[in-house]
Amino acid sequence: MEPVDTKIVRRRFATLLLFAALALAIIGLVLLREISGNSENFSRLYQTILLINAANAVVLLSLIIVNLVRLFRDKQKDVPGARLKARLVGAFVLLVIAPMAVVYVYSIQFLSEGIDSWFDVKVERGLTDALDLSRNALDMRMRENLDQTRLAADSLSSLPDMQIYAYLPELRMSSNARELSVFAGGSKIIATSSADPSNAIPLLPTDEILLTLRQQNFYVSLEPRPDDEYFVRTAILLPSRFGAEPRIVQALYPLGKGLGPLANSVQNTVTRYTELAFLRKPLKSSLTLTLSIVVLISLLLAVYGAFFFARRLSAPVQSLVAGTRAVARGELDTRLPSGERDEIGFLVDSFNDMIEQLSAARAEARRSEAQVENERASVEAILARLSSGVIALEKNLTIRTSNQAADKLLNQDLRSQEGRLMESVAADNPALKKVVDIFMDKLAQGETDWRTQVRLTTDSVTRVLVCACTVLPGSYRSRGGYVLVFDDVSELLQAQREAAWGEVARRLAHEIKNPLTPIQLSAERIRRKFLGTVDESSSELLDRATQTIVQQVEAMRDMVDAFSEYARAPAMNRTNFDLNRLIRQVADLYPAHRNQLPIRLELDETLPAVNLDAVRIRQVLHNLIRNALEAMEGQEDSEIVIRSYLLHKHKIDCVGVSVRDNGPGLPEEDREKIFEPYVTTKSKGTGLGLAIVKKLVEEHGGEVEIESELDEGTCVTIVLPIGKTKDADSAVQNGGRTRRISA
Amino acid sequence: MIEVAKETAMKPVVSGSIKCAGKAVFLRAGKYLLGAAILLASSNTLFADNNGRFEIIQADYRVEEDMWIADVRADLELSDEALEALANSVALTIQYQFRITSNRWYWTDKQILARSVNIQLSYLGLSQRYLVHHLDTGEQTSYATLYSALRQIGQLSNFPLVATERLDADGKEVVSLRVALSRDDLPGPLQMLAFWRGDFSLESKWNRWIPK
Numbered sequence: 006m007e008p009v010d011t012k013i014v015r016r017r018f019a020t021l022l023l024f025a026a027l028a029l030a031i032i033g034l035v036l037l038r039e040i041s042g043n044s045e046n047f048s049r050l051y052q053t054i055l056l057i058n059a060a061n062a063v064v065l066l067s068l069i070i071v072n073l074v075r076l077f078r079d080k081q082k083d084v085p086g087a088r089l090k091a092r093l094v095g096a097f098v099l100l101v102i103a104p105m106a107v108v109y110v111y112s113i114q115f116l117s118e119g120i121d122s123w124f125d126v127k128v129e130r131g132l133t134d135a136l137d138l139s140r141n142a143l144d145m146r147m148r149e150n151l152d153q154t155r156l157a158a159d160s161l162s163s164l165p166d167m168q169i170y171a172y173l174p175e176l177r178m179s180s181n182a183r184e185l186s187v188f189a190g191g192s193k194i195i196a197t198s199s200a201d202p203s204n205a206i207p208l209l210p211t212d213e214i215l216l217t218l219r220q221q222n223f224y225v226s227l228e229p230r231p232d233d234e235y236f237v238r239t240a241i242l243l244p245s246r247f248g249a250e251p252r253i254v255q256a257l258y259p260l261g262k263g264l265g266p267l268a269n270s271v272q273n274t275v276t277r278y279t280e281l282a283f284l285r286k287p288l289k290s291s292l293t294l295t296l297s298i299v300v301l302i303s304l305l306l307a308v309y310g311a312f313f314f315a316r317r318l319s320a321p322v323q324s325l326v327a328g329t330r331a332v333a334r335g336e337l338d339t340r341l342p343s344g345e346r347d348e349i350g351f352l353v354d355s356f357n358d359m360i361e362q363l364s365a366a367r368a369e370a371r372r373s374e375a376q377v378e379n380e381r382a383s384v385e386a387i388l389a390r391l392s393s394g395v396i397a398l399e400k401n402l403t404i405r406t407s408n409q410a411a412d413k414l415l416n417q418d419l420r421s422q423e424g425r426l427m428e429s430v431a432a433d434n435p436a437l438k439k440v441v442d443i444f445m446d447k448l449a450q451g452e453t454d455w456r457t458q459v460r461l462t463t464d465s466v467t468r469v470l471v472c473a474c475t476v477l478p479g480s481y482r483s484r485g486g487y488v489l490v491f492d493d494v495s496e497l498l499q500a501q502r503e504a505a506w507g508e509v510a511r512r513l514a515h516e517i518k519n520p521l522t523p524i525q526l527s528a529e530r531i532r533r534k535f536l537g538t539v540d541e542s543s544s545e546l547l548d549r550a551t552q553t554i555v556q557q558v559e560a561m562r563d564m565v566d567a568f569s570e571y572a573r574a575p576a577m578n579r580t581n582f583d584l585n586r587l588i589r590q591v592a593d594l595y596p597a598h599r600n601q602l603p604i605r606l607e608l609d610e611t612l613p614a615v616n617l618d619a620v621r622i623r624q625v626l627h628n629l630i631r632n633a634l635e636a637m638e639g640q641e642d643s644e645i646v647i648r649s650y651l652l653h654k655h656k657i658d659c660v661g662v663s664v665r666d667n668g669p670g671l672p673e674e675d676r677e678k679i680f681e682p683y684v685t686t687k688s689k690g691t692g693l694g695l696a697i698v699k700k701l702v703e704e705h706g707g708e709v710e711i712e713s714e715l716d717e718g719t720c721v722t723i724v725l726p727i728g729k730t731k732d733a734d735s736a737v738q739n740g741g742r743t744r745r746i747s748a
Numbered sequence: 749m750i751e752v753a754k755e756t757a758m759k760p761v762v763s764g765s766i767k768c769a770g771k772a773v774f775l776r777a778g779k780y781l782l783g784a785a786i787l788l789a790s791s792n793t794l795f796a797d798n799n800g801r802f803e804i805i806q807a808d809y810r811v812e813e814d815m816w817i818a819d820v821r822a823d824l825e826l827s828d829e830a831l832e833a834l835a836n837s838v839a840l841t842i843q844y845q846f847r848i849t850s851n852r853w854y855w856t857d858k859q860i861l862a863r864s865v866n867i868q869l870s871y872l873g874l875s876q877r878y879l880v881h882h883l884d885t886g887e888q889t890s891y892a893t894l895y896s897a898l899r900q901i902g903q904l905s906n907f908p909l910v911a912t913e914r915l916d917a918d919g920k921e922v923v924s925l926r927v928a929l930s931r932d933d934l935p936g937p938l939q940m941l942a943f944w945r946g947d948f949s950l951e952s953k954w955n956r957w958i959p960k
Binding site for chain 1: 836837838870873874875876879886887889890891893935937938
């Protein structure tokens, strides 16, 4: 079952109500017109009609009030289309009221003047004059008839009743009366004579006649007859005789063929005119009332019609405005109901098509945006995990983006500097400035795609970076720019060097060690064979020479062994041991002698047990102490201080061991190369000591750092991960590998 | 001529103050809506000096030759508006309305008979007399004074109401009688005015009699 749209139901109900009101109004007005001209149906229909019209007016008024309130509320709430609807309603109502008011006023005026024009003062005066004339004429006639009756009464006054009866017809005819009667008292008929033989019973004197006669002995009046004629009634009171009841002589006189129709005509005309004149005001009132009701109902219908049509006209526009607002809010699924096949309907269809296309375009844009976002996220993820540093520059050389590796390599938080000029960011960072200078030089030379190797020192760490630059593609939207990529090749170079030195050592060990034994054996054989056979001086020379050969061969073998040891990488054997104890054991092997002070130990007693290869660490300590001793050889008050401590580096628990001497120190140019094989500043030694130290420490995932000042001394510090437990061990190994710092 | 002069003096006269008061009220009422106009129009009677009065003084019923005969005496006094209309040649119809109904406990009363006696009262300007015309019988009489005419109209004698056989006389039938000025017989424009104003609403209370 489809859901019912309440708006449609409400609209249909309102339309139905409007048509019902319209029908009622038409019926009411037609009936009103009908009864206005037909008084017979008035009382039967008037109340019904009035009720219909009143109900109609109430319904229309209610609808108008509801619409007005709704319109006002909509306008207050700034509902789309409310202002247009208000303007349309106002215009419609004005268009309706103005002509209707004019018509109404003129109609009332015309009605009033039209009715008044029926009545003329001259006519009215003429009628009054005619009435007065008629009355005067009739008065004369009545007086004549009264005189005739008086004469008749005089002649009858002396006659007895029997003679009256006989004499009466003659007397009636002589007086031209239609009826002549004599009554005793009020109602006793003494005698009567009538011109109409069928009328046997005379017209009895009324109470009014009797009363008048008692007062003034005569009575005369003009009385209407049922057949629309008039007759003159006269009566004379005869004096009482012989104690009998007084006699009344009554005579009826017709007006005659001449005066009768004229009197009748005057009476009818005057009656009709007087009635019309009297009804003039009520007629005006009733017609005005009828017209007012018609106008009121028409006005109410027109006003409601104004609302109705304004709503119908503004609804599509209202819908369009609402739709536009919805679209502006981003609701692109908005669709307007198709209207009628007119311009507004065409507009609605066009709006729907436009929104359809907009929606499709937006969906496409969203897809593209999502795709771009995904790609951007991917690129960011790649950049974040890239060991190479990347800096993207805008065409105006401001930083567009960079990654974490770039921050680390250049020792600068570049990601917080996005949008700033590269040159200004590099001002306080010598390493970065070096790169920027190269970049600017290349740019000045017109080179945009280049690759070069740069040596940078940051925080006492020297790195060799391969720096590459290329141009970013630009389009009409993106402005292009440049991308700089930095690769830290320090370890790679170091590894290459170490590999090369390892190979050299291995070859040297192989190539030099082989001939050493025959040389030594040959020297010992020569000594054995010829020492006793030659003279004393020669013997001494031989002995010294062979001794020298043997010693040098031994020394060379030691050197070759050291080489082979450097090249060889035996398996790591980690065990838990006390590092302080190991340090003490090693230090005890170097007792103080001559001008040398004993090794001073500053050990952190809270140091936990470490999980390291004890043999390698022992060798590291030996190499460091020997290196320090050799550096201070022949120096007065030479001192070595070994210090152990706990530290937390790269989020890992580590132990640090520093060996400090107060020797001559290292020149700055040698500090960078001191850990390379065969680099030494001493007169004796193989130059492999610190190289081996570095190699062994890095095998543990640790770091070696050297600090030195000329004539102040040198301090070599090794930092080793504790790696105590099995888990920690693996973590240490991982951490060590990833955070290895080359010295 | 003396009688004529006296009768002229008897012509109903409407005072100007009453007319003005009525007009003012009517104009004021016109400002309001239809419903308010109805209410105000009904209250208009409060402002008139002579509202008229119709009253049944006596109603007697007797059986004569198997017929119920009614003798009625009524006191009739016309309102100023009615008098003015009469003076201006508007014929007024006065009705004696008889209703015979049977009482029903389960429903509204059943109407057995409805009869009316229509008497027309008019003023003749030429003769300056009041004409009383019994519309049902055609009988007409004229009077020099309105008082006489109304007095005559107020006496309904020997009116054959209903055959005795039609009434059960079991106490359930009720004879109701009233006398009223018929607004239906007024001229059209006056009817509409009379609808809104109470001056032409002249009617007596219902007089009830239970035949036994």
